[in-house]
Each structure stands twice: as structure tokens, then as C-alpha cells.
Amino acid sequence: MSDTTPQGSDAMPGTALPAGTGPLAGLRVLELGHFVAAPFATRLLGDLGAEIIKIEPPGGDPVRQWGARHQGHAPWWSVHARNKRCITLDLKKPEAVAIVLGLVRQCDALVENFRPGQLDKLGLGREALLKARPGLVIARISGYGQDGPYRDKPAFGVIGEAIGGLRHLTDHPPGTSDLPPVRVGVSLGDSVAGIYAALGVVSALWRRDKAGGDGPAPDQAPTQRPGTEIDVALTESVFSLLEGALPEYGTLGSIRQPAGGGIATAAPTNAYRARDGIRVLIAANSDPLFRRLAMAMGQPDLLEDPRFSGNQARVAHVRELDALIGGWTAGFDGAALEELVTQAGIPCTRVFNIADCAADPQFLARGMVRAVQDPLHGEVLHPGVVPRVDGAGFPPRSTGPAVGADNEAVLRDLLGLDAGAIETLRAGGVI
Amino acid sequence: MSDTTPQGSDAMPGTALPAGTGPLAGLRVLELGHFVAAPFATRLLGDLGAEIIKIEPPGGDPVRQWGARHQGHAPWWSVHARNKRCITLDLKKPEAVAIVLGLVRQCDALVENFRPGQLDKLGLGREALLKARPGLVIARISGYGQDGPYRDKPAFGVIGEAIGGLRHLTDHPPGTSDLPPVRVGVSLGDSVAGIYAALGVVSALWRRDKAGGDGPAPDQAPTQRPGTEIDVALTESVFSLLEGALPEYGTLGSIRQPAGGGIATAAPTNAYRARDGIRVLIAANSDPLFRRLAMAMGQPDLLEDPRFSGNQARVAHVRELDALIGGWTAGFDGAALEELVTQAGIPCTRVFNIADCAADPQFLARGMVRAVQDPLHGEVLHPGVVPRVDGAGFPPRSTGPAVGADNEAVLRDLLGLDAGAIETLRAGGVI
Numbered sequence: 001m002s003d004t005t006p007q008g009s010d011a012m013p014g015t016a017l018p019a020g021t022g023p024l025a026g027l028r029v030l031e032l033g034h035f036v037a038a039p040f041a042t043r044l045l046g047d048l049g050a051e052i053i054k055i056e057p058p059g060g061d062p063v064r065q066w067g068a069r070h071q072g073h074a075p076w077w078s079v080h081a082r083n084k085r086c087i088t089l090d091l092k093k094p095e096a097v098a099i100v101l102g103l104v105r106q107c108d109a110l111v112e113n114f115r116p117g118q119l120d121k122l123g124l125g126r127e128a129l130l131k132a133r134p135g136l137v138i139a140r141i142s143g144y145g146q147d148g149p150y151r152d153k154p155a156f157g158v159i160g161e162a163i164g165g166l167r168h169l170t171d172h173p174p175g176t177s178d179l180p181p182v183r184v185g186v187s188l189g190d191s192v193a194g195i196y197a198a199l200g201v202v203s204a205l206w207r208r209d210k211a212g213g214d215g216p217a218p219d220q221a222p223t224q225r226p227g228t229e230i231d232v233a234l235t236e237s238v239f240s241l242l243e244g245a246l247p248e249y250g251t252l253g254s255i256r257q258p259a260g261g262g263i264a265t266a267a268p269t270n271a272y273r274a275r276d277g278i279r280v281l282i283a284a285n286s287d288p289l290f291r292r293l294a295m296a297m298g299q300p301d302l303l304e305d306p307r308f309s310g311n312q313a314r315v316a317h318v319r320e321l322d323a324l325i326g327g328w329t330a331g332f333d334g335a336a337l338e339e340l341v342t343q344a345g346i347p348c349t350r351v352f353n354i355a356d357c358a359a360d361p362q363f364l365a366r367g368m369v370r371a372v373q374d375p376l377h378g379e380v381l382h383p384g385v386v387p388r389v390d391g392a393g394f395p396p397r398s399t400g401p402a403v404g405a406d407n408e409a410v411l412r413d414l415l416g417l418d419a420g421a422i423e424t425l426r427a428g429g430v431i
Numbered sequence: 432m433s434d435t436t437p438q439g440s441d442a443m444p445g446t447a448l449p450a451g452t453g454p455l456a457g458l459r460v461l462e463l464g465h466f467v468a469a470p471f472a473t474r475l476l477g478d479l480g481a482e483i484i485k486i487e488p489p490g491g492d493p494v495r496q497w498g499a500r501h502q503g504h505a506p507w508w509s510v511h512a513r514n515k516r517c518i519t520l521d522l523k524k525p526e527a528v529a530i531v532l533g534l535v536r537q538c539d540a541l542v543e544n545f546r547p548g549q550l551d552k553l554g555l556g557r558e559a560l561l562k563a564r565p566g567l568v569i570a571r572i573s574g575y576g577q578d579g580p581y582r583d584k585p586a587f588g589v590i591g592e593a594i595g596g597l598r599h600l601t602d603h604p605p606g607t608s609d610l611p612p613v614r615v616g617v618s619l620g621d622s623v624a625g626i627y628a629a630l631g632v633v634s635a636l637w638r639r640d641k642a643g644g645d646g647p648a649p650d651q652a653p654t655q656r657p658g659t660e661i662d663v664a665l666t667e668s669v670f671s672l673l674e675g676a677l678p679e680y681g682t683l684g685s686i687r688q689p690a691g692g693g694i695a696t697a698a699p700t701n702a703y704r705a706r707d708g709i710r711v712l713i714a715a716n717s718d719p720l721f722r723r724l725a726m727a728m729g730q731p732d733l734l735e736d737p738r739f740s741g742n743q744a745r746v747a748h749v750r751e752l753d754a755l756i757g758g759w760t761a762g763f764d765g766a767a768l769e770e771l772v773t774q775a776g777i778p779c780t781r782v783f784n785i786a787d788c789a790a791d792p793q794f795l796a797r798g799m800v801r802a803v804q805d806p807l808h809g810e811v812l813h814p815g816v817v818p819r820v821d822g823a824g825f826p827p828r829s830t831g832p833a834v835g836a837d838n839e840a841v842l843r844d845l846l847g848l849d850a851g852a853i854e855t856l857r858a859g860g861v862i
Contacts, residue, residue: 023638023659036674048634067675067696070682076675145819148796154778158700162712162780165788167702169616170601180692180702180710181782182613185600191672195626200818202633203479207454211642228454231819236799240817241622243467244498244507245785246800250812251501255784261611265498269589271598271611279611281593347587349594351612354680354687357596357670365579368667369677381681386671387631388576388662 020083022049022385022394027205029053030107031084032100032124034061036157036187037141037234038113039080040194045111045201046083047385047394053103053410054081058088058431060403070377078372078380081400087411088404088431095430097123101132102415109137109201116142116151130227137204137228139197145233155234160189164238165245171258181258189234196237200230262322267314268293271351272326278334279351282325282341285311289346296344297328367393374399407431451514453480453816453825458636460484461538462515463531463555465492467588467618468572468665469544470511471625476542476632477514478816478825484534484841485512489519489862491834501808509803509811512831518842519835519862526861528554532563533846540568540632547573547582561658568635568659570628576664586665591620595669596676602689612689620665627668631661693753698745699724702782703757709765710782713756713772716742720777727775728759798824805830838862 027050031042039054039061046052054061067076089096101124104110110129112119119125129136140146143155161167161184171181208228245256261270266285274280284293287310294302302308302324307317314321329337334350341348350356358381363369368384372395385394411417411425425431458481462473470485470492477483485492498507520527532555535541541560543550550556560567571577574586592598592615602612639659676687692701697716705711715724718741725733733739733755738748745752760768765781772779781787789812794800799815803826816825842848842856856862 023634025638026641044630048630068679068683068685070679074675075678075682079675079678139818144793145797147822148793150793154776156700156714156778158694158712158714159778159780162702162782163788163791165783165785166616167710167712167782168784170613171616172610172613177608177610178704179603179608179610180704182601182603182689182691183694184615185597185602185687185689186672186674188619188672191674192623192626195623195630196818199475199479199626199630199633200820202630202637203454204820206633206637206640207456209637209642210457210640229821231822232817233797235793236797236815236817239788239794239799240814241617241619242785242788242814243617243622244505244510246789246812246814247506247510247808248499248501249785249789250802250810251506251808252499254499255786256616257784258613258616260613263589263614269587271593273609273611279598281589281598283587283589347585347590349590351593351598352596353599354596354673354676357594357673358677358680360594362575362579362581362666363670366576366664366667368670371681377678377682379681380678383671383673383677384667386663386667387570387627389631389635390660391578391662 020046020049020051020394020397021392022047023389024202025049027051027109028107029201030100030103030110031055032110032112032114032119034113035063036190037193037232038111038139038197039063040191041111041139041141041197041201042084043080043082044195044198048389049394052084053107053406054084054086055089055100056086056403058090058404058429060088064403073376075377075380077400078374078377079382079400082382082396083398084400085406085410086401086404087407090430091122091124093428093430094123095425095428099411099415099430100124101128103410104129104132104136106414107133107136108205109139111139111141111197111201113141116140116146126227126229135208135227137201137208137230139201139230139232141193141197141232141234143234145236146229146231157187157190157234158183160193160234160238163235164189165242166238169256169258172260174257176260189238192241193232193234193237196240197230197232200232204228204230262318265315266311267318268321268325270322270325272322272329274329274332274334274337276333280329280334280337280341281349281351282329283347285314287311290314292344292346293325293341296341296346297325299324299328367395370395372396372399404431451477451480451482451825451828452823453478454820455633456480458482458540459538460632461531461534461541462486463541463543463545463550465544466494467621468624468663469542469570469628470494471622472542472570472572472628472632473515474511474513475626475629479820480825483515484538484837485515485517486520486531487517487834489521489835489860491519495834504807506808506811508831509805509808510813510831513813513827514829515831516837516841517832517835518838521861522553522555524859524861525554526856526859530842530846530861531555532559534841535560535563535567537845538564538567539636540570542570542572542628542632544572547571547577557658557660566639566658568632568639568661570632570661570663572624572628572663572665574665576667577662588618588621588665589614591624591665591669594666595620596673597669600687600689603691605688607691620669623672624663624665624668627671628661628663631663635659635661693749696746697742698749699752699756701753701756703753703760705760705763705765705768707764711760711765711768711772712780712782713760714778716745718742721745723775723777724756724772727772727777728756730755730759798826801826803827803830835862
């Protein structure tokens, strides 16, 4: 296997999942999710070895159609639903609710991102769930959280970015441009909420399942275990990323402002344009690094210039400094520039697009870009598992399956339903 | 307590930490971290109840000086090191290494973000750590990961964003502007890596500590427990957020491009400018929502316009559409605009800066903005704990302490050292 091709085709199609080998092997998690946040949380749990069963409406999760299509299907689905078994249920039908509770009985956790209160209306409230499965961990992801004055407001991922205080910062400095602040470019609030939900689920399961401590005593039935509810808001997940902005506002009254491609408190660091249009990120924001940059630029006089003497002065004159550096970088093609600055011992990289990521020797060497066989698409590139555990990459056990692909297997294996019973459910529009 | 003031001052200063009450209460975690990623990971674990001991060089973690200052100190530290006990050690001294191993013996996990291999050189490699504490979970955070051709390259958070493929997307569409792509505005790679590290630590501890399974049998000494190494790279943490970009590139060869303030596949959604300069995010990117927006604008003719009929057409003509909407929004002040669009049933919010976040009734009602007493600053606003667990917000048990504040207490309580021994260590420059 070479360093420059994706690691070998190592997934298998179909519904018979081999057992996971990650640290969470042995856990079974039910997903009542759609779109991004809850499905991403369970994807992460599945990546780490948990068995995932996803329940969709008979029409399928709308996210199956998101993004670009290949042979009529969204390639993202191959990744987003990997390591999951997918079954359909029309939750408006009482038989479907009974099936959910039957599955819950055999699961350790449930992850959902319905609007707050909606599962209660369907007969799947906290009490019903914990009656079916004492000790269940219920993770709920929503726009604003499960309580408070805004809990019923409609929320989109982009709203979470804006309310979480991040959109204000993804902009050029005030007065630079009439353009709007940019979106982070991905559904950041959803993804970060998904990671937090996974963290909450595993934390609650550690407390529930640990030997000794406040887990069940040896002579105590598992039914005595208390359940746990995890409540993750998109807005709060984004807000959690703001570092010192809140304490600085509280003590000093200062409102953090956007700094464009730079950093408000350190200079120079930015993505400078090379002659061929490639952007090269150069982070020379310490005195020793700035010294190296000035030498590499052949402009040692910059080191004597009081405008650029020390970080504080450089920050104060960052526009002039960035213009000087940008004038210099425009004389090189991107690849040559990256090489030159790197050789000078300055942290530096061209700004990667997805083609750069897919070809990166480090990502390839660590299994972060993997060619996986998918029955719908042939070979699909999958991102690897984060975090790595004991050096293992946990190749996908399966790719995202078709709508209802696992109806029979799951209803049979977990609930003991026979073909006739399953046919009745299908005829009645329950599955 | 009112909905419009931060929840009451509920932290206490000093080094005697009350036991945590979150799901991770009972765990003890050692931090050998600096800057953002590893300290953020342990902050999250501490938020959820774990006891954290942070080891710093005698000069302190440089992050103590980051950001704005209040009374000579960075307010961020109050948050970044909350719920931690901080001790100093000069790791170049053998006595210090012995102390680390003595502490490791009494910890469940260690989180570090030294350059790969550096702890080995100090005598704190995997073997030494696991000998001191069988079953230890070791989480390592680095720029590029613990192996592979780039493991020794210097890395900054901004480099992680660029190599992870995100910086390319936080930009206006190609051809819109000469400005560089913007930074996300926070050290996103560090923070996301920190969350992943916390998830990895707890996952490994679940496996280690669960009753039954492959945990130690009842008659097996805890020394039989296998250790686990968690390996988190900043670059990979960012790369993990790219949704469908990699599988779409692999199957279709398409390279995802930035979409500025919008979304490449749905329109209209953007942050439009109001008369008073406030940006208002309006997400009307479905047919029913667009209908409501056109009616709210008093321009029902937009619904008949073939350029805007259906999402695909709207995406194709997004610049014209955004200009039309922006022309309309410029006729209102931000507050009136937000009210009007919200009343029309369209997801909408002004773009929050940190002052908006701090005053938001929902954040306040859910304890996401808390006034906490800090001995250095008086009252400091702290963000709450994400995720919420069983409705509890887990108020901080302490604020970030001074350098070496817990030297005596930790060395005495955990290692049994007396005042004389501690004084010898101090005189020798070990602490």
C-alpha cells in the first residue's frame, strides 16, 4: 500500500454487521434522528464500536437527498449512515410506537433531535422510555434546548451559529467590506452538538455501568438503574467555542470583533495570495518567527521598523504589515512559496481544498481518507475515525443502507417477529 | 432570580474543591497541557464532574496571559482552568518526573498536548505511565497526530483549519472579493480536538470500568487492566466536520467551494444588512418559507418569477435574490426587521455579538451565562456546561487558580509529602 493512494477497500455492504471492535463495542444505541446533529452523534458512537439502529419515516430521512448526487444518490449518505442498521416506522401508528419501545428495551441509549416535546406527544416521553428500559440514556438535541422561553422556536443550523456568537466573528474587520459575514461553510452547530451529545451519552453510561460506585449493587436488579437525560442545544454548542469572549465582556465590557483572516491579538498570521491565486497560510506571530519571515523575505529592515517591533506593535499595524507580506507572496507561485516559508522554519501551509485533503500524505498514512466499497456508488472516499484509539482506525463495517433495508433483520432478530407479522406491518403502512 | 440577569454567584474561590456532582464524579484526570486543546478537554471533563489536576511549568501555562487583561490577569483563565487544581513542576528535573508518576498512579486518565514523542524523552512514555497506573487512559492531542510523515511538523490552530479543509470554505464565492478567506474567529481546531479527546477518554474508561464484559474479572487485580491511548489531531478534528465534501469529491470529482454568507445548495439564506447596520440572518430556504418571505416583503410577484421558482432556480440566481432581499431589509432597523420576519414564521435572528449572547433570555434561563465570583476579578461571566445532564447546570466549583496555588495541597494529600519535603522541592526549583 502506497502513501499516496487511499487505504484499501475495507468496508462491506449489506445488513449483517460484524461486531464493532472499538471501545464502545457492546453498546446498542437507537437513533430517532434526522438531518445532521443526531445522526452525526450516532455515527461517532458507531465509529467507536457501538451498534446503531436508526429509525426513519417510511419516506426516509430527508438528509439522504442532501448535497450532490451520484447515480441518483447522495454520496454523503454512505458516510453519514455508515455502521447503522436502518428501519422504517410511521410513528403516528400505535404499532410503531410499541415497536420503538420494544427496541428501546434492548438498547443502552437513545439519541433524538425532534422538536422538544414532540416524542412525548407520540407516546415516547421520558416515563414510557424509562419504563421500557430502566437506566436508558436519552440524548436530546435541539436548536435552543429542552426548556426555557425559546425552546419551541424553529431553529436551523445557521441560526445556531448566529445566536451562538460565531457568525459575528467570521467576518472581515468592521469597515473593511460591505460583504456579509461568511458561514463557516459546514453545519458547524449541528456537528459540534453531535460530538457533545456523544460525549454526554458515554459519560452517563460510564456512571451507569461502572463496577462499584453508584452503579447497581451486585444484588440489585439492573431495573434499579436510574436513567439520564442529556440535553444539547445547537446554540449552546456554538457558544461553548468562544474561548475568552464572555469573561472578557463581563469584566471589561469589550465586545470581540471579527479579524478577517488574521488573529486579533497576534500578527502576522493570515492567508496570503500567491501569484497563481493559491492562498498560503503563514503564521509568523511571534518575535522569533517574525524574524525568520523578515529574513526569508530579504527585508531585515522590517525588524528595525518600530511599527513591527514586538507583537503589540505588529497588531496595531497589521494592515500595513499584511500588505507588505502580500506584496512579497504575490511574487511566487503557491507551491514555491509554501516550500520557501516552510524551509525558513515558519508554520505554513497552502489552504487545502477537498482535493488537497484527499491527496495529503499524512491523512492517507493515518487512514483519514479511505476508499470504501459501497453497493450504490462503487468506491467512495470515507473520512476515518476521530479519535484514533490504540492506533486503530476502525474501518467502516458497512456503508449507509437503503431506506428500510434492515426492517426484516431487526424486527426478526431483536423482536422475534416472523415473516407474516412483518408483512402485516408493511401492509398496514407501519413500516 | 430574574430571567434577564445572570444566574447567581455560585462558585467559590480557593483550592479545596467540593466533589463534583456530574456523571464523571469519581474520576481523577491529570493534565499535562498548555494553550487550548488539552486544557479545554480537561475543562469539559471537569465540568461533568471529574477531578482535574493540571501540571504547569514553574512559569505557568502561557495561555494564562492570552487575550484581554483585567487587573493584570486574563479573564479567560477564570473559565479555562475552572474546576482544576494547578501545580507546578519543572519536568526537566528527575524529582518532578517521579512526582508525575506518583500522581499518575492515582489518576484514571492523562491528557497531554506536548509535541509527539516529547513526554517519552522526559521519561514519561507509555510504558512508564502504564507501569505506574495499569489501565490508564492516555489522551494525546497534537497538530498532525502521533505518527505519519508529518507528526513532527510544527502546528498552530490556524494551520489545522487550513489543512482540515475548513479555511477554504470560510470565504466568499470565487470572484466575489480580493479579501482573504476569514478565520473562524476562534481556535476551532483546538476546541473540537478537545471535545474529541474528552469523548475518547470517557469511551475508553467506559470499556475499562464497566461491570462484566472485558473489564477485569472479579478475581482479577486492577493491575491487569489494559491501558488505552487516544490520539487526536487538530487537522483531523477539523476534517471530520466536512460532511459530504469528501465522498462527493471521491465519486464526482467535485471540489466544494465557499458560499460566503449563504449555503451552496439552498437559497435564500444569508445575513442581510438592516438600515442601522445590524446583520439579520434570514433562513427562508424552502418553498413554504420563501412564500412567507415574499409575502412579508409585499412582493408576491417573486413567487411567479421563474428565477426564484423552486430551490434549484433560487440557488442558480442567488446573487439577484440576495440583492432583492438586501434592498428590502435596508429599509428597516434591525430590531424591527427581526420582529417582522419572525412574525412571518421564518427562522430569523440578528447576528449576535458577545453582548447579545450575555443578555439573551434563553441563555440566561438555562444557566449558559453565569456570574461567578473570582478572587482576582470579582464577578466574572462564565459559560455554562454543555451538555446539560438531567437538567443540571453544574455551577463551577472553583475558578482558575494562581500558578502553583495547589502545590502544597496536592503534594500533601495525594503523595503524603510533608512541609519540609515540599520546601526542599521548592528550594531545588522542582516546583
